[in-house]
Amino acid sequence: MPQVPNRRVLTGTHFMLGNHAVVEGALAAGCDFFAGYPITPANEISEHMARRLPEVGGKFLQGEDELCSIFAVTGAALAGARAMTATASAGYNYMQEGLEYAIAAEIPCVIVDVQRCRGENFATQADVMQMRWGPSGDHEMIVLAPSSVQELFDTTIRAFNLAEKYRMPVIVMSETTIALMRERLVIPRPEEIEIVHRAKPSVPPEEFLPFQAGPDGVPPLPAFGEGYRVLYSLNPHDERGSIHWDPDVFEAMYRRITHKITTHYDDIVRTESFYLDDARIGVVAYGSECRSALEAVELARAKGIRAGMLKLATVWPVPEREIASLARQCATILAVEMNLGKYAREIERVACGTCQVVRVTKNRGVIHTPGEILEAIEAHA
Amino acid sequence: MTIPDIVPNPLRRYLRPGSLPHFFCSGCGAAQVLNFFLQAADELGLDFDKLVAIGGVGCAARIPVYLHAEALHGIHGRTLPWATGIKLHNPELTVVIFAGDGDAAAIGGNHLIQAARRNLDVTMIVVNNLNFAMTGGQVAPTTFPDLVTSTTPYGNRERAFDLCQLAVAAGATFVARCSTHRPRVTIHTLKKAIQHRGFALVEVICQCPTYFGRRAIGSDDPAQGIRWIAEHSVSLYRAGELAEEELADKFILGTFVEKEAPVFEGSSVYPGGEG
Numbered sequence: 001m002p003q004v005p006n007r008r009v010l011t012g013t014h015f016m017l018g019n020h021a022v023v024e025g026a027l028a029a030g031c032d033f034f035a036g037y038p039i040t041p042a043n044e045i046s047e048h049m050a051r052r053l054p055e056v057g058g059k060f061l062q063g064e065d066e067l068c069s070i071f072a073v074t075g076a077a078l079a080g081a082r083a084m085t086a087t088a089s090a091g092y093n094y095m096q097e098g099l100e101y102a103i104a105a106e107i108p109c110v111i112v113d114v115q116r117c118r119g120e121n122f123a124t125q126a127d128v129m130q131m132r133w134g135p136s137g138d139h140e141m142i143v144l145a146p147s148s149v150q151e152l153f154d155t156t157i158r159a160f161n162l163a164e165k166y167r168m169p170v171i172v173m174s175e176t177t178i179a180l181m182r183e184r185l186v187i188p189r190p191e192e193i194e195i196v197h198r199a200k201p202s203v204p205p206e207e208f209l210p211f212q213a214g215p216d217g218v219p220p221l222p223a224f225g226e227g228y229r230v231l232y233s234l235n236p237h238d239e240r241g242s243i244h245w246d247p248d249v250f251e252a253m254y255r256r257i258t259h260k261i262t263t264h265y266d267d268i269v270r271t272e273s274f275y276l277d278d279a280r281i282g283v284v285a286y287g288s289e290c291r292s293a294l295e296a297v298e299l300a301r302a303k304g305i306r307a308g309m310l311k312l313a314t315v316w317p318v319p320e321r322e323i324a325s326l327a328r329q330c331a332t333i334l335a336v337e338m339n340l341g342k343y344a345r346e347i348e349r350v351a352c353g354t355c356q357v358v359r360v361t362k363n364r365g366v367i368h369t370p371g372e373i374l375e376a377i378e379a380h381a
Numbered sequence: 382m383t384i385p386d387i388v389p390n391p392l393r394r395y396l397r398p399g400s401l402p403h404f405f406c407s408g409c410g411a412a413q414v415l416n417f418f419l420q421a422a423d424e425l426g427l428d429f430d431k432l433v434a435i436g437g438v439g440c441a442a443r444i445p446v447y448l449h450a451e452a453l454h455g456i457h458g459r460t461l462p463w464a465t466g467i468k469l470h471n472p473e474l475t476v477v478i479f480a481g482d483g484d485a486a487a488i489g490g491n492h493l494i495q496a497a498r499r500n501l502d503v504t505m506i507v508v509n510n511l512n513f514a515m516t517g518g519q520v521a522p523t524t525f526p527d528l529v530t531s532t533t534p535y536g537n538r539e540r541a542f543d544l545c546q547l548a549v550a551a552g553a554t555f556v557a558r559c560s561t562h563r564p565r566v567t568i569h570t571l572k573k574a575i576q577h578r579g580f581a582l583v584e585v586i587c588q589c590p591t592y593f594g595r596r597a598i599g600s601d602d603p604a605q606g607i608r609w610i611a612e613h614s615v616s617l618y619r620a621g622e623l624a625e626e627e628l629a630d631k632f633i634l635g636t637f638v639e640k641e642a643p644v645f646e647g648s649s650v651y652p653g654g655e656g
Contacts, residue, residue: 033470054651059469062648064495068462075466078453079433079474083466101456224451224467225474227430231397231446234455242399243446243454 008056009190016185018149018178019044019086022112023052024185025156026084028193031110032058033081035069037091041121041176042114045086066091070098074107078232080223082160086112089127090119092134099169100135103257105232106167106211106219108198110159114174122365123177125287125338131171132316138254140261142268143171143316145286149183155313161196162268166260167218173315175338177288177367201228211253212239217260261317270313271322275301279308281381282330284323284347285337286312288367293336296373305381318346327351332380336360336373356380392419395429397449404443408603410561410587411441411508414479417564417585418444418506421571432475433467435460437489439481439515440589441508458489461496464503469647476503477575482523483513486542490522493544497551497580499645504574504581507544510589511597518592525630528597544584549638554579557636560586562611570636579644586610586632 009028016024022045026034034053036046046062053060059076063069066087073083087095092113102109113131117124131143142162146155155172163170199220201208210230213219222228231241236253238244261268275297276282285293290311300307310326312319323346327333333355335344341359348357360376362368396419405412422429432450436442438457445452451474453463460478468476485493485507496503512530513519520530520537523544527536548556555577559567567585574581588594588606595601598609610632617635620628 033466035466050649054647054649055653059647060649061465061469063462063465064491067459068465068492068495071456071459071462072466072469075453075463076470077466078451079467079470081466081470083470097456097459104455223471224433225431225471229397229429229449229451231452231454233446233453240399242397 006190009187009193011187011189014185014187015182016149017044018152018174018181018183019114020048021149021153021185022086022156022172022174023048024187025153026110026160027052027056028187028190029157029160030082030195031084031160033073033076033083034058034085035061035063035072036086037063037066037069039088039091041116041179042086042088042091042112045112066094067097070095070111073109074098074102077107077109078224082164084110084112086114088114088116092127092130096134096136100137101234102169103135103139104137104234106221106257107169108163108167108221109169110156110163110172111169112156112172112174114176114179116176117365120365121176123175123288123338123367124363124365125175125289126342126363128173128315128337128339129342131173138258140258141171141316142166142168142261143173143314145173145312145315146178147288147290147311148178149181149185152178153185153187157193161194164198165196165218166264167198167221168261173287175288205229209239210241211237213256213260217256217263265317265321268314269317269319271319272311272313274309274311276308276310276326276329278306280306280330281308281332281334281377282326283307283309283334283336283373283377284312284326285309286315286343289336289338292368292370293373295370296377299370299374300377300381303378305377307377307381315343318350320350323347323350324354327354330355332356332358334358334360334373334376334380336368338367339363392416392423395419395422395449396447400447403447405440406591408588408590408606409440410510410585410589410606411444413561413564414441414506414508414585414587415444415447417568417571418477420568421575424568425572425575427475427575431473432477435463435476435478437480437484439483439513440510441479441481442484444479458484458487458492460484461489461492461501461505465496465501468501468503469645472502475575478503478505480505480507482507482509482511482521482544486522486544493548494551497548497553497582500552500554500579500642502579502644504577504583506571507582507584508587509544509584510587510593512589512593514589514592518589518596524597530596531592545582545637548582553582553638554640554642555581556638557582558584558586558632558634560610560614560632560634561588562607562614563634573639577639579642586614
């Protein structure tokens, strides 16, 4: 057997399962802690991690439930790990408590949620709102929506980098469709992969205020054992980390943890435009629905219809600028999604009457066909 | 409010600067456990730079808030999952959990069983005041039958958990029960638990004058609470002489298990070392 030079980054071209691509992306991003609880259709992530992570020196935990998984991840992250968990819709329900804590205490970690229909492993995008609004308390959320096996790999790396940069849990919104699909995956060389590390304190412990942020709104994060002796609490805390019941402390805490995301829109929000230059009818899609939507747009173009597509690679925060611009340009926006019409509300809010927004919805365990979306385009062309 | 430093307490140096006054009621047993832990840590010469103190939610869960160590606080029942992640990633850290009986026996019960089974190398101090004190004195899985609490106005109709027996059955490698009426034994046991390699559970029976005291034993006098614990305590040595009915409302005090076993290093460990 030839010696594989780097077991962390499997540089080369592969034909790989989506769930395995997530694992390879995580390893390439430097993941060194994973905890998960069995649930279909996310199991291949845990199984592949259990084999791959220990061989590169990381720690793998099969938790007794999803609560154990998310809290072990947040604990490991505070001990210095680049940590991740993976689950599917019903398991994601259980993790809200841990997400709330990770948001409040500003703990970097990655959560992969492979959406499934209630109790069954069919395709859906019905949890797009839960990913945004699941945990209690005022907060922003970063949710990324890959649409292919390659994007599962790339997005997982990006999720780790955003988590580390903004001290936030970052959600990779996967779906049964792409998670259980095998496709071509190209893994670059390690030096071609951008890795962002959390900012560390630049002052000694006696001068350190653990929740005092610099101009970017993100406080530096020491690891447990480095002598900083930080207190992390869910409860309202001041810059020292002390629990405080002053209304000004409450407000400052909530404002900073939301502003650190909203003020970095350009860095976080990503979209892709297809055939939009002269489009009069715009299709807005995210996740695997982009695949059918793009084909529908191309079929419409072949019929002389000026259709285009805006692909939302970031679903939260909402790409408001791009959607508003599309609303000004087009007479009609088709909001395509695999649920009964959830994200369409956001598009309607942003379009704010500038153009007509038509909901193209489907939640019956199967993805939209290009033909179905084409039909909707033709009906509103 | 400032606390006059007439004679500075030598243990004050282990407390987080600016964290006093504490929020415990007068005569609270959890505050005594904080004191016991500081004495144990002082006698062991524990390095607070490498100490992670974890609390959940409840009165006892506030103990880490006052310790000048790395500290986690504020989620009910998930102390052990936190500890699992921390200890797996950095085994050099000393992890001590301060859990109430609600944290340990109710909402976090399964985590306790699993951590004991895995022999996770942490110390879990269960501050058992026999009720949910922070929320107003509701019945707990540790409340003795027939006692009156805010949610058992006609007397408790459930049996009480024996947390130590549970931990022993689940595979914990150090299990002991102490109480606030015997401080030196408790401090000594805490020292042994912290030094133990493997899952160590120490249950400390505590008075709660404000809620358990007033409702269950009819007195908000802390001394009366401690006396009640003393009257309901029996040593492990003497317990063997008592009938099962006599033990029904007794705390058996002593060390039940102290043994060596491999500690948890993860659910999947690469056999050939780092690749």
